[in-house]
Amino acid sequence: MEKDRTRDKGIQVIKEFYCSICTDTYPIDRWVSCGCDHRFCADCMTGHLTTKINESQLEGVACPGYRCSRPAPHHLVKKLDPDNTIYEGYVTLSLKTWIRDAPDVHNVGSTKLN
Ligand SMILES: [Zn+2]
């Protein structure tokens, strides 16, 4: 009897993962990640990404893991946001940041004008 219980517990652990944001455990098929080793529940990841997108912090639209800055892939944001409410903001923010951080685009333009 004792042996069987231990075995069941082992299987249980494999089928669950721990979300370090809400410190809760979820079935293994509920986790999401930015492609790194950090796994979070969809609710926490959505909340984190929504906050960063609303704050216009593209750098923060990334894995909330400790010392991890793996950018959140577009398909992840899209998957977490079936209504496209934050995904649209994310695409706009990406474009704005890309234009801001791409001085070459402006330089090429002025070179041509001169
Ligand atoms: Zn969570």
Ligand SMILES: [Zn+2]
């Ligand atoms: Zn990470």
